[in-house]
Amino acid sequence: MPPAASTTVTTCPGKRRASWSSGTPAPGPGSVFRRPQSDSSLRLSFVPVLPRKLLVSQSRASQPPASDQRGPIVSVAMDPKRRRRRQRRAGAVSAFMVLALGLAFFFESQATTTVIVVRHADVVAALGEDPGLSPAGAIRAEELARVLVEVDVDRPLKAILVAPGKAYRETAEPLARRINLPVQEVDSTDPDALANWILKKYKGEIVLVVADAMTIPTLIPKFQGSKRVPDLADGEYDNLYVVSIPWYGRVKTLRVRYGSRPAPL
Template structure:
């Protein structure tokens, strides 16, 4: 019986030592894991929406918009996005949804009437973000983040702009404008 008690105590001590070592190793890994040194923000206007008399006040994405949202998800799936922000409209949430599903992320709602608050939140934590908004808010969000000004988005038909704003650890900002999905053609083309 004494031999069994000794064996049980020995196994318990061994278990506790292994547990403590595992916890310590986990903490070392977490502390030495590289932290993002910069913030990267991808910003897009929502994809094409249903138009016409039946569209209502909060239209869904059209078939072309759903295709563009899938294109966006495929394009950004490997960009290490940590957070997705969208205004609280069906067309913006619908644009963000394929990527959110692919990455297993929730879509966080922001107030498009308070872009400085969104910019402050994004600047406060170096991560990689997607922001989905509107023709009148996305260029303003780029500016609020410190990015370059750009010509207004053509309300009726321009859905292919992808802004990328990078903020390094010293607060220096670089921004660029790309296009994605089916090409936009201006009225003058």
């Protein structure tokens, strides 16, 4: 007896070409049915057909990892010309940084020097050769301290230099107490030597000099300041000169007045 033939019916989504009894569960789309020819009744059997995407993913999963397929790592030597170019660029960058730091240090060390020159405050008349300050002079000394206590927003005064004498020291003491600096006595009889010493020792700093009326007009030109500083009258105590000495450029001389103007004699 020849073997029974079978008929294969494939169902697609949305279309059905076979029927089944109510007791048989409906197969899913994409299934293959086989029915024996000898059977008069429709007996369905199905084999699931996997979607293409699932088959592809399964085939990829069965493959070994990509790392297993790679061969040994081979290091490629850099072209000597390219290496030399990189070395030259790195050397140029390093040289530029060193030059920039050097220039910054140079210009910082060559900063502007500022010398503030004032006459001692009002003195008591007819009290010998070394008089002290009068009550008006004491008030003026306090006003000088108020004006100069924060003369620069970045850094305070570096030194307070005074000529020998009681009036000079008393003029500078209120400011010295506020900024916690000592009062240094200097020889003001040689303005040229005094100016050279200040420029060398306090280069790039701010310095206050308290001098007498005869020294001021000769001291300021020694800093390359104005040569037109007028002589000070006997009762003229309210002048304050600011000499700005840059590393390069023109020296500027400013004059401001502080405190009350003394009454004319």
